[in-house]
Every structure is written in C-alpha cells, then in structure tokens.
Amino acid sequence: MRIAGLQKLTLLDYPGRLACTIFLPGCNLRCPFCHNASLVLPDRLQEGEEIREEELFAFLEKRRGVLQGVCITGGEPLLHPDVDRLIERIRSLGYAVKLDTNGSFPDRLASLLERGLIDYVAMDIKNAPLHYGATVGIPGFDTTPIERSAALLMRGEVEYEFRTTVVAELHTEADFEAIGRWLAGAKRYFLQGFIDSGDLIAAGLNPATKEQMERLAALLRPSIPAVELRGI
Secondary structure: OOEOEEEEEEOOOOOOOOEEEEEOOOOOOOOOOOOOHHHHOHHHOOOOOOEOHHHHHHHHHHOEOOEOEEEEEOOOHHHOOOHHHHHHHHHOOOOEEEEEEOOOOHHHHHHHHHOOOOOEEEEEOOOOHHHHHHHHOOOOOOOHHHHHHHHHHHOOOOEEEEEEEEEOOOOOHHHHHHHHHHOOOOOOEEEEEOOOOOOOOOOOOOEOOHHHHHHHHHHHOOOOOOEEEEOO
C-alpha cells in the first residue's frame, strides 16, 4: 500500500489519545479548499515523501506503550481496497484506530465497523446536500453515499464526529440550517476554520470570520447541541 506520509505525534487529531497520523494518497473528490492537494493529486507528491509500509510498522513497533492511537487520513483512505489489511495490522499492535473519511464509500465503512476495526470516525460534511457538487468540485455529485454514511454513524455503534471546513465563498447560513435539519441529533459536530496551506486545488478562497463561525454554530445547535469551533 502507498503511504504518502507519517506525522509521528499529534495531540489534536485523535480526541483523548496521544497518536500518530498516517496519510494515504488519492481522493475521489476535488474540493477547491482542500489543504492537502498533494494527497488528492498524488502526482504532486515530492520525491522522498512516501514511506514504505515496513518503515511505518517499524516505527509503530518502537512506539508501542507510548502512543495510544493511529489516525488514518488522506486523501480518502477508503479508496484503497486493502485498507482493512493495514488497519488489522495496526490493531494487532494494540493501537486504537481513528478513520477520517469523506463518506463516499458507505459499504466499506460499514464493513470496517461490523468487523470492529475502527474505534473513532471523523466524517467530513462538505455542505448541505443541495450544494455538495459545487463544494466538492464535481457538478451533479450524487450525495446518496454521503447520506448513507452519515446515517450509519448516527446509529451510534462507534464514536464519531461530523466536521465542516467553512469557506466564505462556499457556505451560507441557509446551508447550515439545511445541515441542521439533515443531521439533527448528531452526537458531535465541529466547524473548522479554513486555512490556506499554500497547497490548495483552487485559489481565491477565504475563511469565514470568527463572528460568522459563531453564528453558524448557533444555527446548528437547536438540532445538534454539541457544536464546537475548531481552529479558530
């Protein structure tokens, strides 16, 4: 399996756990605000950035008893048909596993959950369904898989969070009112500040202000009480 990078320590990516983060390349979406464009478009990866699988597991073996969890992110990890094998091997070392996903592959997500391979899922909610296509860079995008994944998580069989990166040009108050109706009763929702990493798919995008973010959070809370701001 291609592994595009390893962050050896994170205090933020896995709530409540000292963890590392593995980056897998490739994505089925083309969100213009994506801050990991070199992962979405693997031809942008620089020579030497990828690591061998055995190098990863040598690191994980060494950090047993120090790190508590492993975050698997992308790109979109569920693009990889053998991601379950990777996760099984990680879990065999005693690590909890957190998966970041855009929700496009509900059947693969369901399989991982049924097999007890995932301890925590962070699913991106790109926008209200009506405006998903524009937000993910794919006109006419079918949100059915996204809705299935969200419903699967909301059954409460695994710890999860929903999260939206808010971009001034792409999100409106009406969008978040619609998201509130869609995901009413969700356990946890984060609104994330957009940051121009310098490695975007598109240019000319801007973050919402803190005041705007607080207003959007307030619109969600009647339907999703546990809404927080992240990266603000």
